[in-house]
Amino acid sequence: MQSENPFVADFVKMMNSAAGTLAGVGREARDGARERFKELMGDMDFVSREEFDAVKELAATARAETENLKARIDALEAKLGNS
Known part of the structure; x- marks a missing residue:
């Protein structure tokens, strides 16, 4: 007890x-x-995820346009060089 x-x-x-x-x-x-x-x-x-994704998409678009323009310039330079 x-x-x-x-x-x-x-x-x-x-x-x-x-x-x-x-x-x-x-x-x-x-x-x-x-x-x-x-x-x-x-x-x-800090930026929101939506803002980050929007800027990332803009950068990807700008990069693609830059590569396209570079290819066009290279083609024009090659054409002028062969003339």
């Missing part, structure tokens, strides 16, 4: 309270760090 020792009971209550307090402090610190990180990231100039 287990006897109720007031010292042990008080100690257990105190430890449970301390564990709850530490958990609360940990959550508060994590939430504060997360908020500061969001503010820091919000101040930076």
Whole structure:
């Protein structure tokens, strides 16, 4: 049979309270760090995925046009050189 020792009971209550307090402090610190990180990231100039994809497509189109023009110039130079 287990006897109720007031010292042990008080100690257990105190430890449970301390564990709850530490958990609360940990959550508060994590939430504060997360908020500061969001503010820091919000101040930076990042582009959205849609903007990135649009610029990537423009670059690919410009590259294709450049290659086409280069081929035309090479053909014209070859034609002039053979005349």
